[in-house]
Amino acid sequence: xxxxxxxxxxxxxxxxxxxxxxxxxxxxxxxxxxxxxxxxxxxxxxxxxxxxxxxxxxxxxxxxxxxxxxxxxxxxxxxxxxxxxxxxxxxxxxxxxxxxxxxxxxxxxxxxxxxxxxxxxxxxxxxxxxxxxxxxxxxxxxxxxxxxxxxxxxxxxxxxxxxxxxxxxxxxxxxxxxxxxxxxxxxxxxxxxxxxxxxxxxxxxxxxxxxxxxxxxxxxxxxxxxxxxxxxxxxxxxxxxxxxxxxxxxxxxxxxxxxxxxxxxxxxxxxxxxxxxxxxxxxxxxxxxxxxxxxxxxxxxxxxxxxxxxxxxxxxxxxxxxxxxxxxxxxxxxxxxxxxxxxxxxxxxxxxxxxxxxxxxxxxxxxxxxxxxx
Numbered sequence: 001x002x003x004x005x006x007x008x009x010x011x012x013x014x015x016x017x018x019x020x021x022x023x024x025x026x027x028x029x030x031x032x033x034x035x036x037x038x039x040x041x042x043x044x045x046x047x048x049x050x051x052x053x054x055x056x057x058x059x060x061x062x063x064x065x066x067x068x069x070x071x072x073x074x075x076x077x078x079x080x081x082x083x084x085x086x087x088x089x090x091x092x093x094x095x096x097x098x099x100x101x102x103x104x105x106x107x108x109x110x111x112x113x114x115x116x117x118x119x120x121x122x123x124x125x126x127x128x129x130x131x132x133x134x135x136x137x138x139x140x141x142x143x144x145x146x147x148x149x150x151x152x153x154x155x156x157x158x159x160x161x162x163x164x165x166x167x168x169x170x171x172x173x174x175x176x177x178x179x180x181x182x183x184x185x186x187x188x189x190x191x192x193x194x195x196x197x198x199x200x201x202x203x204x205x206x207x208x209x210x211x212x213x214x215x216x217x218x219x220x221x222x223x224x225x226x227x228x229x230x231x232x233x234x235x236x237x238x239x240x241x242x243x244x245x246x247x248x249x250x251x252x253x254x255x256x257x258x259x260x261x262x263x264x265x266x267x268x269x270x271x272x273x274x275x276x277x278x279x280x281x282x283x284x285x286x287x288x289x290x291x292x293x294x295x296x297x298x299x300x301x302x303x304x305x306x307x308x309x310x311x312x313x314x315x316x317x318x319x320x321x322x323x324x325x326x327x328x329x330x331x332x333x334x335x336x337x338x339x340x341x342x343x344x345x346x347x348x349x350x351x352x353x354x355x356x357x358x359x360x361x362x363x364x365x366x367x368x369x370x371x372x373x374x
Contacts, residue, residue: 001107001302001350003121022114026062035113042067048075048309058092061110065103068092068299070307071289074271084235084266086292098295099342104350106299122302122351124344128187129287129322130194130358131232131263133207135218137177137361138168140208145200177361180218184225186370187358192227193287195263198247199234204266210250219254229254230261230287238264239273244281263287263357267325275306279317290322290357294339297321301352323347325357330365337369 011027023034030036040060042051051057051067058064066072073079073090080088095102111117138146146169153161167173196219199205208215223229231251237243248259262283264274269288278286286306289297298321306317323343329336340356347354358366 001104001121001300001352002111002116004116022116024110024114037061037110039063042072046312048072050076055093058094061106064092065106065299066307068103069304070309071271071298072309075309082292084268085270086267087269087271089293089295089297095299098293098297099339099346100299101296101301101347101350101352102299103296104300104347104352108350124348124351125191125353126189126344127191127193127320127353127355128189128358129192129263129355130183130187130222130227130360131197131265132194132218132360133197133232133265134177134361135180135196135208135215136175138165139175139178140212140214142209142212176364179360179363179367180221182367183358183360183363184222184227186363186367191353193230193261194222194227195230195232195261195287196251197232197234197265198250199237199243199265202234202236204235205237210254216254219251223256228261229257229259230263230285231259231283233262233264235265235268238268239270239277241277241281244277248281259283261285261287263290267292272308272310275315275317275319276308279306279315284316285318285320287320287322287355289319291325291328294324294328295343296323296347301347301350301354303353320353320355322355322357324354326359326362326366330362333365333369337366 014031025031025034025036026039027036028038037060040057040063042057042060042063043066051072057067071087071090074087079090082088089098092102095105141149150162150165153165164173164176168175197205197207198210200207200209219229231248233244233247237247251259260283262278263286267288267290268274274288275286291297300321301323303318303320306315306319308315324340326336329339344354
């Protein structure tokens, strides 16, 4: 986060005076010079024993950042989850506002204590990502799903849906989820990534058939516009290795490059199972850590390598935590954009990446506000 190089030395190698640059003694007793930071004990521990006194943990800036980034609290079997099994955020006593990037604040405190203040180590970037859960409302569904959907709409008395379905089928009305041109024309910048859901059966998995020409054309359209393509592991199969392999295999023929990035549908990210599974399957980047509540889910807004606390090892999987998702604000777009602007303002002093999650089926609600993000 600070962008510093560093060297780690044993206490016996400390010497008798300051060296080039600031010196930190991470020891029980103060050193002969430099800044002293007393270890809490978390970083030298093994396993996932509960941390009792979080106020004491917060005084150890290094351990506090580790606790937040690893979502250490979620390893506890009693940690609360929501209706989809997603772990809820955990906060330090002095940093309970989800709109505050807690890890960046702690890093800035350390820099100030070392007498190192100045410009952010990196610029602030907005990273646009899109989840294509359902590319089209009516198109590309195949005859059984299309006629079945029409029958349900008729029996439910949903005249407006019947009108839209028939109009889209005859080419007289646009498909309401076909906002892809708007997305491609409005969202710009580095790191643009689109994630495609491949499963089409289930309460939460309703993708169009990946064998349909419309799907192939849509993937090619995003790639031609410079977007990277990632896999959106399904709600029903996203915690199963074989299902993820099958979904990746189905997406692979449509992409120009290897599929190395994932974001789980509904952000179903279970610690440590999901990141461990994704890493073992060979994916290198995961964008699933996201805003179950709007804000900085793990207190950090830069990519970082996932650390498996149970195994006490750094994985090869880079996490890209998101801070804002459009579905939270579908009925209140102006309020959602105002929240997004606050997140930008909170992160700007530190720099980093503000990762946003958009959906094609909701984007028409937000398009007129996107210009306010510049």
